Amino acid sequence: MTNTVVVIGAGLAGWTTVREFRKRDSATPVTLITGDSGDFYAKPSLSNAFAQGRLPAQLISTPAAKMAETLGVTLVAHTRVQALDAATQTVVTRAGRIAFRDLVLATGAQPIRVPVEGDAADRVLSVNSLDDFAALHAQLQAGSGSDRPVLIMGAGLIGCEFANDLASAGFRVSVVDPGMRPLAALLPEAASAELRQALEALGVTFHFGVTVRSVDAAENAGSLQVLLSNGLLAHADCVLSAIGLRADTRLAKAAGLAVERGIVVNCQLQTSAAHIHALGDCAQYAHGVTLPYVMPIMTAARALAATLAGTPSDAVFALMPVSVKTPALPLVVAPPKPGTAGQWHAPETGLWQWLDEAGVQRGFVLSGSRTAQRMAESRRVVL
Incomplete structure (x- = not known):
């Protein structure tokens, strides 16, 4: 029986698990399999790189070869795992089978894509990886200084971050969303209004209550005609879909593992199969919660590394406030x-507190200069 720990995925979840594991165990063989190059980069930087004038290659903090050498990992790059077999503890790739003692699924999430008609529907882009960002960068020719139109589908977290970034970089940005306000899933109505006003001050145009019906090639080479559900015809050099992400559960589901919104794991991040674990954007933690943010991934990776090294450890998620990268309104x-009964209260300008039915604070939002109070406000929250 092999003693190898196999990790599928070279994002923050995969590489951090390996790094934390190596702090505890320098001898056990580790193989990391990834469909891309395996270069390490901060995924959140993808949505604020244009305004900073950063090229795709400049976002790489550590090349894959250096990561593998430093951590003593066998890197299998540009390779897709076709299947996993829980019974025989093997994964199947085009190059053959790889046996594992323990398997870590860090497969991340995939962009949600809605059906769009038109002869240029296949030119709608999504950015969920460095390769995706490189494609967007090439299409927009960042740094040209031109006032080129970009249309973003989705006014959620990623859509608003890209809207801020691209508008700050000099692009004419339009955002289309079937809802009625930006970041509606995270913000109280008044905070959404502040964000909308701040982005509009940068030149962002919002189209709420509508969707994209079709995307067609325009007469001008490279330009697109975008028909909205309200009949408005918009022109854009690029259409970016930022509707959201869905946990990548394809391998797990095909292998018969328990899957709901994500790959179901227990407190020690074990799936429904022994010796198979999951974390990050692909995982569904206790109480049906998914946590697609940096700090929960780091927390989960530390706990899983300890478990893999022989010290079973629960992943305990403390309150982890999220900083939204919209410099127009921090x-x-x-x-x-999810499911916490209560409502938002605004005791001060720039501060909203979520109070449950007993008046206990369960969450908060800070805007503008108030963001400096994150630690003080965090101490008031009862989980």
Whole structure:
């Protein structure tokens, strides 16, 4: 029986698990399999790189070869795992089978794509990786200084971050969303209004209550005609879909593992199969919660590394406020747990507190200069 720990995925979840594991165990063989190059980069930097004038290659903090050498990992790059077999403890790739003692699924999430008609529907882009960002960068030719139109589908977290970034970089940005306000899933209505006003001051145009019906090639080479559901015809050099992400559960589901919104794991991040674990954007933690943010991934990776090294450890998630990368209006969000009854209260300008039915604070939102109070406000929250 092999003693190898196999990790699928070279994002923050995969590489951090390996790094934390190596702090505890320098001898056990580790193989990391990834469909891309395996270069290490901060995924959140993808949505604020244009305004900083950063090229795709400049976002790489550590090349894959250096990561593998430093951590003593066998890197299998540009390779897709075709299947996993829980019974025989093997994964199947085009190059053959790889046996594991323990398997870590860090497969991340995939962009949600809605059906769009038109002869240029296949030119709608999504950015969920460095390769995706490189494609967007090439299409927009960043740094040209031109006032080129970009249309973003989705006014959620990623859509608003890209809207801020691209508008700051000199692009004419339009945002289309079927809802009625930006970041509606995270912010109280008044905070959404502040964000909308701040982005509009940068030149962002919002189209709420509508969707994209079709995308067609325009007469001008490279330009697109975008028909909205309200009949408005918009022109854009690029259409970016930022509707949201869905946990990548394809391998797990095909292998018969328990899957709901994500790959179901227990407190020690074990799936429904022994010796198979999951964390990060692909995982569904206790109480049906998914946590697609940096700090929960780091927390989960430390716990899983300890478990893999022989010290079973629960992943305990403390309150982890999220900083929204919209410099036009800095935001810090600590949403209440899903299903928490209550409502938003605004005791001060730039501060909203989620109070449950007993008046206990369960979350908060800070905007503008108030974001400096994140630690003080965090101490008031009861999980």
